Amino acid sequence: MSKTQVERVELDQLTCWRIRAQRSELLVAQQGAQILSYQQDDQPPLIWLSPDAAYRHGQSVRGGVPVCWPWFGDLRRNPEAVQAHYQHAEAPAHGLVRGLDWQLLGIAEEDGAVNLRFAFDSREQPLPGWPRDAAVHFDIRLGDDLQLRLETQNRSDHPLTLSQALHTYFAVSDVRQVHVEGLQGCRYIDTLQDWQELRQEAAPGFAGETDRIYLDTPARLSIVDPAWGRRIHLDSTGSRSAVLWNPWVDKARRLSQFPDEAWQNMLCIETANLLEDVVQLESDERHRLQLRLSSEATAP
Numbered sequence: 001m002s003k004t005q006v007e008r009v010e011l012d013q014l015t016c017w018r019i020r021a022q023r024s025e026l027l028v029a030q031q032g033a034q035i036l037s038y039q040q041d042d043q044p045p046l047i048w049l050s051p052d053a054a055y056r057h058g059q060s061v062r063g064g065v066p067v068c069w070p071w072f073g074d075l076r077r078n079p080e081a082v083q084a085h086y087q088h089a090e091a092p093a094h095g096l097v098r099g100l101d102w103q104l105l106g107i108a109e110e111d112g113a114v115n116l117r118f119a120f121d122s123r124e125q126p127l128p129g130w131p132r133d134a135a136v137h138f139d140i141r142l143g144d145d146l147q148l149r150l151e152t153q154n155r156s157d158h159p160l161t162l163s164q165a166l167h168t169y170f171a172v173s174d175v176r177q178v179h180v181e182g183l184q185g186c187r188y189i190d191t192l193q194d195w196q197e198l199r200q201e202a203a204p205g206f207a208g209e210t211d212r213i214y215l216d217t218p219a220r221l222s223i224v225d226p227a228w229g230r231r232i233h234l235d236s237t238g239s240r241s242a243v244l245w246n247p248w249v250d251k252a253r254r255l256s257q258f259p260d261e262a263w264q265n266m267l268c269i270e271t272a273n274l275l276e277d278v279v280q281l282e283s284d285e286r287h288r289l290q291l292r293l294s295s296e297a298t299a300p
């Protein structure tokens with residue numbers, strides 16, 4: 001078994017940790033508790049990090065796994081109960097915690113794996129415009145796969161409704177040559193076609209800008225990448241919705257920290273709780289969103 005290693009590194013303005021365990025390497029930033037990259041030895045990266053990534057305070061890094069919380073995307077597109085908690089006029093996309101430092105509660109080795117625990121507690125670090133009491137813990141376990149757990153606890157006397165996502169950027173050989181299994185038969189909202197609800201027939205591939213919210217998603221989704229001979233599996237619990245996103249040519253030019261051609265080598269599957277799948281918590285209640293990422297070699 002290979003040895004584990006934990007190294008603290010400063011990337012421009014951000015404090016990060018580079019972790020090695022079980023023939024794989026992970027880079028994670030304190031800001032946003034954001035995983036930046038993940039690669040298994042002798043394989044291309046599994047999680048994509050932009051070559052133009054900027055490591056600045058207050059700005060989510062392009063790539064990795066941004067944590068979107070306590071809402072996903074455009075707040076105005078969220079159910080009324082999610083919108084109701086926010087009191088400022090301008091709501092940032094993807095919630096309030098991507099660009100803030102989380103607390104690192106600990107790094108521990110266990111059976112050759114490394115566990116990291118991050119926390120964000122709105123009672124200790126109030127979120128302007130969002131006067132709710134909630135604590136969120138993000139647990140990362142780097143072993144022979146990568147296991148993530150986002151747990152939210154409502155610490156107030158009132159019910160709390162939130163949307164959220166683990167906004168994972170995946171590295172692929174060429175997005176035009178891959179497809180995603182597990183979504184066949186699911187309903188989806190096509191945000192690029194007036195938020196129409198449609199039904200997915202065959203396993204979706206990519207032939208243009210894609211920005212869809214899938215509903216009633218199964219526990220396993222897989223990215224099939226024949227050119228790299230790899231299948232990436234996403235196994236989740238506590239989530240019945242997912243976003244499939246690729247910006248394609250025109251939107252790529254408008255994105256920050258994103259080279260014009262980079263859309264070809266990435267796609268996002270965002271393991272989420274959206275629309276009818278939002279999280280509703282009574283006082284003290286907790287919700288766990290868990291995601292396990294693993295890969296498998298496929299025949300050439």
Ligand SMILES: O=P(O)(O)OC[C@H]1O[C@@H](O)[C@H](O)[C@@H](O)[C@@H]1O
Nearest residue numbers: 073093094167211243245255270
């Ligand atoms: O640029 P941001 O705020 O990180 O968002 C990136 C993308 O995130 C996706 O989740 C959205 O569906 C896209 O519409 C959006 O462009």
